[in-house]
Amino acid sequence: MSGDKSFDDLNLNKWIIRQCSTIGVKSPTPIQTHCIPEILRGVDCIGAAKTGSGKTLAFALPIIQKLCEDPYGIFALVLTPTRELAYQIADQFAIVGKPINIRCSVIVGGIDMVEQGIQLSRHPHIVVATPGRLADHLESCKTFSLSRIKFLVVDEADRLLGGQFDDQIKTIFASLPKSRQNLFFSATITDTLESLKEISNKEVILYQDPSLAEVATVDQLEQFYVLCSKDVKEAYLVQVIREYREKDEDGSIIIFTDTCKSCQVLSMTLNEVGFDNVALHSMCPQQQRLAGLAKFKSKTVKILFATDVASRGLDIPTVSLVINHSVPKVPKEYIHRVGRTARAGRIGKAITLLTPSDIKLLQSIEELIKTTLKEFKVDETEVGKIFTQISVTKSESFLKLDEGDFFEKSLINKRKKWILEGLDPDEEEAKLFKKYKRKKKKNKVISK
Structure with missing residues (x-):
């Protein structure tokens, strides 16, 4: 499959192919072969393949190509469940998009919100974000808008759409334009992803790497x-x-x-x-x-x-x-x-x-x-x-x-979660503190 085709066959610009070559990517993987031409054609895409199969470039390359045809910020939004993955995705955009001076902004927890707000106000081309922190920005500041994005990418989509992030996703989706291209990528196809195909009002292609259906874990x-x-x-x-x-x-x-x-x-x-x-x-x-x-x-x-x-x-x-x-x-x-x-x-x-x-x-x-x-x-x-x-x-x-301050940091996160769940944070904190004191007393006894 991937051996039958080269990047030249996928309708990518020569300079993008050269950039891939500089990072050691000489030929497309199956998910890239199947998804890149369809994304360039303008259809929505659901792609599933194992980690390490080249999913990030499967959406990054066509987005960069479309960006260089009509450059403006904020052009694409990429949502991902973890901070480390957000940085990893942003790095790949930055490396391939270097010749066009692509500007990427990573919006995740653990970083100063004011600094991030300034970044967003400068309208980077690509925003890579975790849902919680991006929703916080949308609710608290008006210095940027997602109303003109051309691409929404949901990476590790089975996890992001599995229920844990529902409130944040709702906030984010409410700020997006209806006319956009949706790209959902995951290591597994779930019922949630299947249903996306049914409810979409646009043409959707679904690609699942055949190896996913063969064995859940490898022979090695x-x-x-x-x-x-x-x-x-x-x-x-x-x-x-x-x-x-x-x-x-x-x-x-x-x-x-x-x-x-x-x-x-x-x-x-x-x-x-x-x-x-x-x-x-x-x-x-x-x-x-x-x-x-x-x-x-x-x-x-x-x-x-x-x-x-x-x-x-x-x-x-x-x-x-x-x-x-x-x-x-x-x-x-x-x-x-x-x-x-x-x-x-x-x-x-x-x-x-x-x-x-x-x-x-x-x-x-x-x-x-x-x-x-x-x-x-x-x-x-x-x-x-x-x-x-x-x-x-x-x-x-x-x-x-x-x-140390581990317990205090944890408590801030817990209070936020309780409020979102409609619980009384003071009552829940009192229950937690009683449990914490019992545990601490027990640990002191053990260490004597």
Whole structure:
């Protein structure tokens, strides 16, 4: 498919093809082959392909070509669920669009809103944004307008349109012109995306990479579980890493956790016991997130703790091992997480820490991926030896974290969410504070 066609066959300008060549992109991928000509033709597009398949260029290249024919700002809006993905997309626009001095603005949380407002008032050609922060700007300032955009791109569309961002999406869509080209891209086709085709009043093409229907996880991925009780999970985690490091000293490891707090505490704990790592979650300051990700990509640091903000879209091609510290509640999230490894034909390994209460979740995952996970044997004698040290270090990390401003930052986000849900923020905060005090008292007892 992609081998049959070149970029010349896709009706792209010569200078755009030359720019692709300078970044090592010599020939189009299947999703680019199918979507670029249709987007240039002016139809709406729904495209689904695995992470790493070239989805970003599938929409960026035709948008840049249309922009150079009629340049003005704000020409295109790209919505994406995570900050890191927003920066990654903006980088690709900036590199390809350099000859026409393309101006991109990234509008995400964690950055000063006044500074972002100034950027938007200068009418950049491309705005790449997370829904929450863009909705905040639309509700609070009148220095820019989205009423003339030609393109709306919704990246990781299954996640953005899955319900979590409904209020923000509603605010954003209300500010957009009816006459626009809609491009929806995702790693999976869901019922929501299928319904978009039915309700659209324009011609819509839907492309799904055939490989998505074949297998949920690739053959090069070895998948295991480690059965353990909740109380000793962290000791098992450390032992899994130790045993893996005996065989592979240099491989990069991503460890997925369920919450921001868990991610931060585990990162602090492992740093204390000698495993240099960085953490990536939504409570980290934005500059820290970008710096940590850069260290991991460059292999300066070889262990990354992350929430599901790192499970989609990010281009991290050299991960050797994915560890699920928590079993994802939604089986599809497991596919996205383990999809961080065994990429581009490489061998990869995924290990999930499983407690007895997680067995039903594992069964749902195995049913979806049509694969039975094998047990990964860990030296339990060694787990016993390190259990006390790891438990005490984790408790100390909890206390250190609570002495900082993590709880306060989390509370601001929670209050905002409660207000959007129609709950009384003061009542909810009182309930949370009682729970927090009980937990803190318990941790103090454990650390003695």
